[in-house]
Amino acid sequence: MDDDLIGRIQVVKNDYPVVAAVLDMLRQRIEKLELENYQLQRRIEVTETPTARRRLDEEW
Structure with missing residues (x-):
């Protein structure tokens, strides 16, 4: 941050x-x-792997 903004x-x-x-x-x-x-976002990245996708498909 600039000094002016910090001052304000x-x-x-x-x-x-x-x-x-x-x-x-x-x-x-x-x-x-x-x-x-x-x-x-981390959970989405983990579930986007092919193995995780298959597991999710099987659960549904």
Whole structure:
């Protein structure tokens, strides 16, 4: 991040604590969603192998 943006974020945190809290909650939620997305992508990669596909077809 550039220094100007960091400075503006700090002003928001100092002057608007409620906004800062909401931004922090959103950041945490985004991080959680990014982790879930990564985990789902890994599951998809694992199930896309030919052996896994056959197993899934047999289960259905």
